[in-house]
Amino acid sequence: DGVGHQLKGLYSVAVMHNVAGKIFDARSYLHKKFRFQHLSSRQETVATTRWFQDLVLRYASGIGIQNITAESAVTDSGRNACPLANRTVMVDSLWSSLAKCARRRPRSPTLSRNMRVFATVLQEMLPPRRLPIDAIVMHIRLGDASRDRKRGPSIFVAAQNSAVIMRELHRKWPLSPIYVHTDSLDVAQKYLPANVTHTVLGGRVSALQLLADLAHARILVAGMSAMSRVAVLAGKQELVYAYAFTRREAIDAYPGDPDVTALRVADVNQLMSSSSGSRGWPVATAGPQRQQPAHDQ
Numbered sequence: 025d026g027v028g029h030q031l032k033g034l035y036s037v038a039v040m041h042n043v044a045g046k047i048f049d050a051r052s053y054l055h056k057k058f059r060f061q062h063l064s065s066r067q068e069t070v071a072t073t074r075w076f077q078d079l080v081l082r083y084a085s086g087i088g089i090q091n092i093t094a095e096s097a098v099t100d101s102g103r104n105a106c107p108l109a110n111r112t113v114m115v116d117s118l119w120s121s122l123a124k125c126a127r128r129r130p131r132s133p134t135l136s137r138n139m140r141v142f143a144t145v146l147q148e149m150l151p152p153r154r155l156p157i158d159a160i161v162m163h164i165r166l167g168d169a170s171r172d173r174k175r176g177p178s179i180f181v182a183a184q185n186s187a188v189i190m191r192e193l194h195r196k197w198p199l200s201p202i203y204v205h206t207d208s209l210d211v212a213q214k215y216l217p218a219n220v221t222h223t224v225l226g227g228r229v230s231a232l233q234l235l236a237d238l239a240h241a242r243i244l245v246a247g248m249s250a251m252s253r254v255a256v257l258a259g260k261q262e263l264v265y266a267y268a269f270t271r272r273e274a275i276d277a278y279p280g281d282p283d284v285t286a287l288r289v290a291d292v293n294q295l296m297s298s299s300s301g302s303r304g305w306p307v308a309t310a311g312p313q314r315q316q317p318a319h320d321q
Contacts, residue, residue: 026061027072027231028251031146034076035257036119050084051092062207064228075232079149080082086141089132090169121279126277127196139279146258151236158200160193161238162186163247163255164215166208179248182267186215188296189245189265194220200242205234245292246270256289264294 025033034053041048058073125135133316141262164183186204193202202222206212209224216222225237231251238244238255246252246266256264256274266274266289274289275282 026251027063027235029250030060030076031235031254032250033118034080035142035254036122038080039085039135039142040122040125041089041138043132043135043138044121048084048089050080050089053080054092057193060231063231068230072231075149076090079145081143082145082149086145109307111136119273123273123276137277139277143257143279146254147239147260150239150258151233153236153240154202154233155203155237155240158197158242159240160200160202160243160245161241162190162193162202162204162245163238163249163252164204164206164208164212165247165249165252166206166211176183180266182248183212183215185296186212186291187217188221189292190217190258192224192295193243193245203237203241205229205247206238221289261288264289265295266290267292 037053038048038050040046054077054246058069058076059094060069060072063069063072081092098167099255125132164186166180166183171215190202193200202220204212204216204224206224207248212224216224229237235251235255235258239259239261241259241261242263244252244255244259244261244264246256246264248267252266253270253273255264257278268291271286271289271291273283275285278285
Protein backbone atom coordinates (compact mmCIF):
# COMPACT_ATOMS: atom_id res chain seq x y z
CA ASP A 25 0.00 0.00 0.00
CA GLY A 26 0.95 3.65 -0.25
CA VAL A 27 2.43 5.82 2.50
CA GLY A 28 -0.94 7.25 3.55
CA HIS A 29 -2.62 3.88 3.94
CA GLN A 30 0.33 2.45 5.85
CA LEU A 31 0.42 5.48 8.18
CA LYS A 32 -3.29 5.07 8.83
CA GLY A 33 -2.73 1.38 9.51
CA LEU A 34 0.19 2.09 11.82
CA TYR A 35 -1.94 4.56 13.79
CA SER A 36 -4.74 2.01 14.19
CA VAL A 37 -2.26 -0.56 15.56
CA ALA A 38 -0.02 1.68 17.66
CA VAL A 39 -2.70 3.54 19.60
CA MET A 40 -4.34 0.29 20.71
CA HIS A 41 -1.32 -0.54 22.91
CA ASN A 42 -2.62 -1.69 26.32
CA VAL A 43 -6.22 -1.19 25.15
CA ALA A 44 -8.76 -4.05 25.03
CA GLY A 45 -6.01 -6.58 25.77
CA LYS A 46 -3.92 -5.61 22.73
CA ILE A 47 -0.18 -4.94 22.61
CA PHE A 48 1.68 -2.99 19.93
CA ASP A 49 4.76 -5.04 19.03
CA ALA A 50 7.01 -2.12 18.14
CA ARG A 51 10.11 -4.32 17.86
CA SER A 52 8.59 -6.53 15.17
CA TYR A 53 7.26 -3.48 13.31
CA LEU A 54 10.69 -1.84 13.25
CA HIS A 55 12.35 -4.98 11.92
CA LYS A 56 9.87 -5.86 9.22
CA LYS A 57 10.58 -5.35 5.54
CA PHE A 58 9.19 -2.02 4.34
CA ARG A 59 7.60 -1.67 0.92
CA PHE A 60 5.63 1.29 -0.39
CA GLN A 61 3.60 1.87 -3.51
CA HIS A 62 3.84 5.11 -5.50
CA LEU A 63 7.34 6.18 -4.41
CA SER A 64 9.55 7.48 -7.20
CA SER A 65 12.98 6.08 -6.30
CA ARG A 66 14.95 3.71 -4.07
CA GLN A 67 16.33 6.78 -2.30
CA GLU A 68 12.82 7.94 -1.37
CA THR A 69 11.94 4.42 -0.21
CA VAL A 70 14.96 4.30 2.11
CA ALA A 71 14.27 7.81 3.46
CA THR A 72 10.59 7.00 4.02
CA THR A 73 11.49 3.74 5.76
CA ARG A 74 13.80 5.57 8.17
CA TRP A 75 11.08 8.17 8.77
CA PHE A 76 8.57 5.44 9.71
CA GLN A 77 11.11 3.81 12.01
CA ASP A 78 11.89 7.10 13.72
CA LEU A 79 8.18 7.80 14.13
CA VAL A 80 7.68 4.44 15.87
CA LEU A 81 10.74 4.90 18.09
CA ARG A 82 9.55 8.33 19.24
CA TYR A 83 6.00 7.15 19.78
CA ALA A 84 7.12 4.07 21.70
CA SER A 85 9.30 6.22 23.94
CA GLY A 86 6.40 8.62 24.47
CA ILE A 87 4.08 5.89 25.80
CA GLY A 88 6.72 4.05 27.81
CA ILE A 89 7.75 1.14 25.56
CA GLN A 90 11.43 0.65 26.40
CA ASN A 91 14.52 -1.10 25.05
CA ILE A 92 13.79 -1.08 21.33
CA THR A 93 16.05 0.12 18.52
CA ALA A 94 16.01 0.17 14.73
CA GLU A 95 19.63 -1.00 14.43
CA SER A 96 18.70 -4.32 12.82
CA ALA A 97 15.88 -2.97 10.70
CA VAL A 98 16.01 -4.06 7.09
CA THR A 99 15.27 -1.64 4.28
CA ASP A 100 16.31 -3.60 1.18
CA SER A 101 17.39 -7.23 1.42
CA GLY A 102 14.66 -8.54 3.70
CA ARG A 103 17.05 -10.48 5.93
CA ASN A 104 15.71 -10.95 9.45
CA ALA A 105 12.45 -9.38 8.35
CA CYS A 106 9.32 -10.44 10.18
CA PRO A 107 6.63 -11.94 7.92
CA LEU A 108 4.28 -8.98 8.26
CA ALA A 109 2.32 -7.81 5.23
CA ASN A 110 0.87 -4.37 4.56
CA ARG A 111 -2.49 -5.51 3.25
CA THR A 112 -5.42 -3.19 2.72
CA VAL A 113 -7.88 -5.70 4.15
CA MET A 114 -5.78 -6.02 7.32
CA VAL A 115 -5.47 -2.26 7.74
CA ASP A 116 -9.21 -1.72 7.34
CA SER A 117 -10.03 -4.52 9.76
CA LEU A 118 -7.75 -3.10 12.44
CA TRP A 119 -9.18 0.39 11.90
CA SER A 120 -12.67 -0.95 12.56
CA SER A 121 -11.45 -2.35 15.89
CA LEU A 122 -9.95 1.01 16.84
CA ALA A 123 -13.06 2.95 15.86
CA LYS A 124 -15.26 0.64 17.95
CA CYS A 125 -13.13 1.25 21.05
CA ALA A 126 -12.83 4.98 20.38
CA ARG A 127 -16.62 5.44 20.17
CA ARG A 128 -17.11 4.21 23.72
CA ARG A 129 -17.95 6.89 26.27
CA PRO A 130 -16.05 7.69 28.30
CA ARG A 131 -13.12 6.90 26.04
CA SER A 132 -10.34 4.82 27.57
CA PRO A 133 -7.75 7.14 29.19
CA THR A 134 -4.97 4.93 27.80
CA LEU A 135 -6.38 5.12 24.27
CA SER A 136 -6.81 8.90 24.55
CA ARG A 137 -3.20 9.28 25.70
CA ASN A 138 -1.89 7.04 22.92
CA MET A 139 -3.83 9.03 20.33
CA ARG A 140 -2.45 12.33 21.59
CA VAL A 141 1.14 11.07 21.69
CA PHE A 142 0.96 9.61 18.18
CA ALA A 143 -0.57 12.77 16.71
CA THR A 144 1.98 14.99 18.47
CA VAL A 145 4.95 12.95 17.26
CA LEU A 146 3.53 12.89 13.75
CA GLN A 147 3.11 16.68 13.77
CA GLU A 148 6.67 17.16 15.03
CA MET A 149 8.09 14.97 12.26
CA LEU A 150 6.38 16.66 9.32
CA PRO A 151 8.66 18.39 6.81
CA PRO A 152 8.66 22.18 7.26
CA ARG A 153 5.89 24.36 5.87
CA ARG A 154 6.67 25.54 2.33
CA LEU A 155 3.33 27.10 1.33
CA PRO A 156 1.96 30.43 2.64
CA ILE A 157 0.50 30.34 6.13
CA ASP A 158 -3.00 31.19 4.78
CA ALA A 159 -2.89 28.55 2.01
CA ILE A 160 -5.99 26.67 0.94
CA VAL A 161 -5.03 23.18 -0.28
CA MET A 162 -7.25 20.85 -2.28
CA HIS A 163 -6.31 17.17 -2.61
CA ILE A 164 -7.72 15.48 -5.71
CA ARG A 165 -6.89 11.78 -5.59
CA LEU A 166 -7.16 10.05 -8.95
CA GLY A 167 -4.44 7.81 -10.37
CA ASP A 168 -4.76 4.07 -9.87
CA ALA A 169 -7.52 4.51 -7.28
CA SER A 170 -9.82 6.00 -9.91
CA ARG A 171 -9.63 2.73 -11.87
CA ASP A 172 -10.81 0.64 -8.92
CA ARG A 173 -14.30 -0.78 -9.52
CA LYS A 174 -15.54 0.07 -6.03
CA ARG A 175 -13.78 3.36 -5.35
CA GLY A 176 -13.51 4.72 -8.88
CA PRO A 177 -17.04 6.16 -9.31
CA SER A 178 -16.97 8.10 -6.03
CA ILE A 179 -13.46 9.38 -6.77
CA PHE A 180 -14.59 10.79 -10.11
CA VAL A 181 -17.63 12.41 -8.49
CA ALA A 182 -15.28 14.11 -6.03
CA ALA A 183 -13.08 15.31 -8.90
CA GLN A 184 -16.10 16.67 -10.76
CA ASN A 185 -17.07 18.63 -7.65
CA SER A 186 -13.70 20.42 -7.68
CA ALA A 187 -14.88 23.35 -9.79
CA VAL A 188 -17.82 24.16 -7.50
CA ILE A 189 -15.65 23.75 -4.40
CA MET A 190 -12.85 25.96 -5.71
CA ARG A 191 -15.20 28.74 -6.78
CA GLU A 192 -16.86 28.73 -3.36
CA LEU A 193 -13.49 28.76 -1.56
CA HIS A 194 -12.40 31.73 -3.64
CA ARG A 195 -15.67 33.53 -3.01
CA LYS A 196 -15.30 33.15 0.74
CA TRP A 197 -11.56 33.78 1.01
CA PRO A 198 -10.46 35.66 -2.13
CA LEU A 199 -7.13 36.71 -0.62
CA SER A 200 -6.01 33.18 0.29
CA PRO A 201 -3.94 31.35 -2.37
CA ILE A 202 -5.38 28.05 -3.57
CA TYR A 203 -3.10 25.06 -4.23
CA VAL A 204 -4.05 21.72 -5.76
CA HIS A 205 -2.32 18.39 -5.18
CA THR A 206 -3.24 15.65 -7.62
CA ASP A 207 -1.67 12.48 -8.98
CA SER A 208 -3.37 12.87 -12.40
CA LEU A 209 -2.82 16.40 -13.61
CA ASP A 210 -4.29 15.85 -17.09
CA VAL A 211 -7.55 14.48 -15.66
CA ALA A 212 -7.83 16.99 -12.82
CA GLN A 213 -7.41 19.97 -15.15
CA LYS A 214 -10.59 18.95 -16.96
CA TYR A 215 -12.53 19.77 -13.79
CA LEU A 216 -10.64 22.78 -12.41
CA PRO A 217 -12.12 26.21 -13.25
CA ALA A 218 -10.01 28.39 -15.53
CA ASN A 219 -11.42 31.61 -14.07
CA VAL A 220 -10.15 31.06 -10.51
CA THR A 221 -6.50 31.63 -9.69
CA HIS A 222 -4.86 28.47 -8.40
CA THR A 223 -1.54 26.64 -8.47
CA VAL A 224 -1.26 22.96 -9.30
CA LEU A 225 1.69 21.48 -7.44
CA GLY A 226 3.25 19.34 -10.12
CA GLY A 227 6.62 17.69 -10.51
CA ARG A 228 8.18 15.08 -8.26
CA VAL A 229 6.75 15.71 -4.83
CA SER A 230 7.71 13.18 -2.17
CA ALA A 231 4.94 11.44 -0.26
CA LEU A 232 6.07 13.06 2.99
CA GLN A 233 6.10 16.52 1.40
CA LEU A 234 2.59 15.91 0.12
CA LEU A 235 1.51 14.98 3.64
CA ALA A 236 3.15 18.14 5.01
CA ASP A 237 1.45 20.40 2.45
CA LEU A 238 -1.95 18.96 3.36
CA ALA A 239 -1.29 19.07 7.09
CA HIS A 240 0.06 22.65 7.16
CA ALA A 241 -2.85 24.08 5.15
CA ARG A 242 -5.01 26.73 6.78
CA ILE A 243 -8.00 25.19 5.00
CA LEU A 244 -7.85 21.67 3.60
CA VAL A 245 -10.27 20.06 1.17
CA ALA A 246 -9.53 16.40 1.88
CA GLY A 247 -9.37 14.00 -1.03
CA MET A 248 -10.73 10.48 -1.29
CA SER A 249 -7.54 8.94 0.04
CA ALA A 250 -5.85 7.67 3.17
CA MET A 251 -3.19 10.37 2.77
CA SER A 252 -5.82 13.06 3.26
CA ARG A 253 -7.21 11.23 6.28
CA VAL A 254 -3.78 11.07 7.89
CA ALA A 255 -3.27 14.76 7.08
CA VAL A 256 -6.37 15.58 9.10
CA LEU A 257 -4.84 13.61 11.99
CA ALA A 258 -1.41 15.20 11.57
CA GLY A 259 -2.53 18.72 10.82
CA LYS A 260 -3.67 21.69 12.78
CA GLN A 261 -5.80 23.09 10.01
CA GLU A 262 -8.30 25.70 11.14
CA LEU A 263 -10.92 24.10 8.93
CA VAL A 264 -11.21 20.90 6.91
CA TYR A 265 -13.84 20.07 4.33
CA ALA A 266 -14.22 16.32 3.87
CA TYR A 267 -16.55 13.75 2.40
CA ALA A 268 -18.70 11.75 4.79
CA PHE A 269 -16.40 8.73 5.20
CA THR A 270 -13.32 10.81 6.03
CA ARG A 271 -15.31 13.04 8.37
CA ARG A 272 -16.74 10.03 10.20
CA GLU A 273 -13.27 8.58 10.72
CA ALA A 274 -11.95 11.87 12.09
CA ILE A 275 -14.81 12.17 14.57
CA ASP A 276 -14.69 8.51 15.65
CA ALA A 277 -11.01 7.79 16.03
CA TYR A 278 -8.88 10.92 16.18
CA PRO A 279 -7.57 12.61 19.35
CA GLY A 280 -9.62 15.18 21.18
CA ASP A 281 -13.27 15.86 21.83
CA PRO A 282 -15.43 14.37 19.03
CA ASP A 283 -17.78 17.36 19.20
CA VAL A 284 -14.86 19.77 18.64
CA THR A 285 -13.57 17.61 15.80
CA ALA A 286 -17.02 17.67 14.21
CA LEU A 287 -16.86 21.48 14.11
CA ARG A 288 -13.34 21.57 12.67
CA VAL A 289 -13.98 18.86 10.06
CA ALA A 290 -17.03 19.98 8.11
CA ASP A 291 -19.05 18.14 5.47
CA VAL A 292 -17.86 19.23 2.03
CA ASN A 293 -21.48 19.22 0.86
CA GLN A 294 -22.05 22.11 3.22
CA LEU A 295 -19.47 24.11 1.30
CA MET A 296 -20.96 23.23 -2.07
CA SER A 297 -24.48 24.16 -1.02
CA SER A 298 -23.63 27.31 0.95
CA SER A 299 -24.26 30.76 -0.45
CA SER A 300 -22.84 33.01 2.29
CA GLY A 301 -20.80 32.79 5.46
CA SER A 302 -19.08 29.71 6.79
CA ARG A 303 -19.24 28.25 10.29
CA GLY A 304 -18.09 31.43 12.00
CA TRP A 305 -15.36 32.23 9.46
CA PRO A 306 -15.19 35.88 8.33
CA VAL A 307 -16.12 36.29 4.68
CA ALA A 308 -13.54 38.57 3.06
CA THR A 309 -14.92 41.63 1.30
CA ALA A 310 -11.86 42.57 -0.74
CA GLY A 311 -12.19 42.90 -4.50
CA PRO A 312 -11.44 40.02 -6.85
CA GLN A 313 -7.87 38.97 -7.52
CA ARG A 314 -6.25 39.22 -10.93
CA GLN A 315 -7.05 35.99 -12.72
CA GLN A 316 -4.34 33.77 -14.13
CA PRO A 317 -4.37 30.31 -15.70
CA ALA A 318 -3.45 27.35 -13.53
CA HIS A 319 0.18 26.29 -13.76
CA ASP A 320 2.60 23.70 -12.45
CA GLN A 321 5.13 24.44 -9.75
